[in-house]
Amino acid sequence: MTISKPVWGLLALITFVAVVHLLAPILMPFLLAAVLAYMGDPLADRLEARGMARTMAVVTVFVVLSLFATLLVLVTVPLLIEQVQLLIERIYDGLEWVQQTGLPALRQYLDLPEQKKPMEAARDALSEHWESAGGVLFYLWGKVSGSSMALLTWVANVTLVPVVTFYLLRDWDVLMAAIRNLLPRSIEVRTVTIAQQCDEILGAFARGQLLVMLALAVIYTVGLWIVGLELALVLGLLAGLASIVPYLGVIIGISAAGLAAFFQFDGLLPLLGVAAVFGVGQVLESTVLTPMLVGEKIGLHPVVVIFAILAGGQLFGFVGILLALPVAAVIKVMINHVHDYYKDSELYQSNADAIEQDVAE
Template sequence: MQVPLQVVSPEPALPEVELAEAEARRVDFAWSLGMVGALALVFALLSVFGGVAVPVLLALATAYGLNPIVTALERRGLNRTVGTSVVFGGCALLMAGAVLYLVPVFRDEAAKLPDFFLRASERVVPQVEELLGRPLPDLLRQRMAELGERASEVLQSAGPTAARLVASFAGNTARFVATLLGLLVVPVLAFFFLQDYPHLVELVKGLVPRRAVGLVSQRFSEVDDVLSAFVRGQLTVGAILSVLYSTGLGFARIDMAIVIGVIAGFGNMVPYLGTTLGVILALLGVMLSWQGAWQLAVVAGTFLVAQMAEGLFITPRVVGDKVGLSSVSVIIAILAFGELFGFTGILLAVPTTAILKVVLRVVVERYQRTALYTGERAGS
């Protein structure tokens, strides 16, 4: 399988060719058009052949995320197949440990939800009235009570409802089998993609014209910097913040501290969303488990320290400024892609926008060197 891949790969010591500005401009414009076309093709495949495209994309994303670890093991003298097996084995052990630990924790936390909302409807209003020093309107008190009762009823019936949905989905044998096979094939495809990752890269590089290979490799390296900064960086930042939030809220003796911490931590991938939800849920938890003003101080300190650590140390060191997307552009991208492509669009919104940012920057840089922009004559 690897022999034809090696035939088309370029020579190891391929000399870089210095391109003239006009030729480099054509290469960059062609590369930019190719990247936009590739992204359009990905979304088209997801829309038309989602059952096939999603497992393949998930496998490629897994291989891309784990490749640095396998490459590091390979540099230490370990065979790539053995390194891939070690990494997959380690991931399997970590996932098994996380499931064995987190599933009981989240199950216990979820069991508290109906009582949580019921107590919220009964206690939050008196707490708010005490803070304001005046009673709330009767209509608001009545709506809060109804909301708590309905939320409790919905959550209590969530388990049986989910079981019925799973049973009805499983009743459609063809769809159930296709989904199950799609999930099972992801780690298999990811293993082979990760094992052959260098050969796949060389295969793509081998299709690039020899004179343009240096510049095109540089552009793909810029895209890799952006994607790696987002995918690996944001997940790492989310995990660190989840631990910080959960630890601080647990110290404040707030119910569902782990759930709130995870929501606030990984919700940070959408600017302001995670922090806002975390603060609201934490304050609600304080009202329901009031033991003194020290709880408010601990909650405020937790979010303050976590936000300062995230802004000053965690994100600069883990992510850096390689993604370079403003909060407004991230929010707009998520809303736009979510409207166009649903949940898949939400997941791919920020990576796609980051890639398009690199493409736009390359196009603008080349345009600013043209005679049309500078006003210089072509022959001068």
Template sequence: MYGANSCFCSLKRIFNYYFAFFRPVCPAQALLPSVPTSSNPFSMQFTNTQKRSAAWCSIAVVATLAIWLLAPVLTPFVIAAVLAYALTPLVNWLVESCKGYLPRVLAVLFVELLLIIAVLGLLLLVVPIVAKELPLMREQLPQVVDRLKTSVLPWLAQFGIELSLDTASIKAFALKYLNANYEEALSQLMSSLKLGSSVALAIIGNAVLVPVALFYLLMDWDAFIARLVRVVPPSMRHAFDEMTDEADMVLGQYLRGQLLVMLIMAIFYAVGLSLFGLDLALPIGVFTGLAMFIPYVGFGIGLLLAILAGLLQFASLKALVMVAVVYGIGQLVESLYLTPRLVGERIGLHPLAVIFALLAFGQVFGFVGVLIALPASAVLLVAMRRIMLRYMSSKLYKE
């Protein structure tokens, strides 16, 4: 009996030592006197910093999941929030400039009216392009196809590039789809709207909801931001204010510089194409400049439109030479001078990073992701800068 009791006590001491060794203990607790602890070997102790980090990570995960699930509903509100962020300084400037003689509600209505006029003006740029290009495509497309087959394809064959061009199918396409008049196209559009009534209602609803949401956000933007700041714990508000101010500065510098680049390039392309005698120089040039908000993608779309318009109007290599000269010079000026000087790589939002952010957020959150891509990128950029500063000042980096 004595031997069995001795063996049992030895096993008990071994198990107690095992669980005491593997139980995670904070380094500061090792210097404190031992206190009774739970007998559960799987119990873990977390520091306050770890608890706060876990709480913020949980909030971020829940917010991301909510945005992903509610993306279709959030679209008009996110559009209104982005517009309110961009237009609030203008509203504040109008109110302060009038020194109390202009109520804020009138300033908001005036800014919204200017925005609606600008959007309608941009949409009207598409009308002359469509109205001019459809008859030209109907008349010139068969000739352009024959010219490509007889001149361009043999020239490419000299360099070992073999391409096949089905001219009969292209001509059949032109005869089938481009000979329809505007009345038939309008009737087809109306029938498609009837078939997809939910889509049409969603578009109309968003078109109405965005100005309404924008009005209320512009009226109460400062109060809305103040309410959001009050949610942040008091101990973290100073760091939160510094981070949001820096992100606002980065995003503001990028947007102001990019808008100035877009304006300059729109004027350049419109004037350059008009000097070569292109009829659609103004709408194509302005569209190319405005589409450059999406780096490289907007330039590519404008380039294709200019090539198409030039080939349909001139039906010769003059169109290719014209587009190559204007868009080649424009791309060099924009890439080598305007963007580095006006946007500035010192901000840190490289064009490739902008493209990746737009594609990544768009893939995850849809159209809402495209809208929040740049603000989120600015916040992530500021966060990465702060993390790098802490890392480079830590012992891990210096050792």
């Protein structure tokens, strides 16, 4: 019995999906390392083109990026810790305002009877059910103490990422050549063409979108600092990172920053300043940053980006979120080729001839 090529392709796809599903718990460091190696490969290629050996070029790129990441962590982490502590204080102040001012005003406006304050009610309920609450605490402590193996696994994965990244980056061109050599000769040219188009889209999107996110984080942080917001750094970074999803960064940023400004300042002027910061950031993103850093050749509609991220998270969790946009870009390229194939097929041409005959008649 002879198995046709489409059946072989379907079997290979099913096998690949099954293997990925079974190995999902250990794939994260390798996927992250592959992404880092993919993004660092153009830099290594440029150094190699200038006469530097591949290993030395990879070491140079690796050391420079590692030093940059270390410097960034050393500078931002202490500030972030301070900002997070301040954020916790502001959240506590906000809860106090809700309890002392907001709820009494709302109760008086709605003409509701006086009730025990929520904090006092919670304290009384806890004292009445201390025994059961203690059981819950012991249960949570057991879960936390039993997760030491998960913590060790996480530390091992973090340590594994730079090692795998180095070796993948060093042998990236060799791996790509080996994969190309394994392709059937009948589809090698078309497959390489599709892969090059996917690489162009993925490279432009990954590097460009990362630069856009960093630029927006700087713009939001500096702008909120000029306004005088105490949580400028943490809110600016949060809005910048969330901008990977269209309009999500500005929505989260303006909501959180507006709430923080409401509790920190008196009057509407700081709130207008916060709105102006995110308005300027949105204008710069749409008119300067995205056209200059990402370009128009990506072609991923904002609705497609949102759907891809949500679908990836629903199907494969965090790994799906990480791979959502690359997979969406690859699917877009494949759909374009299927569309071209259909336009050149006999099915489409026969329909076109029939329509022309009907029009002629």
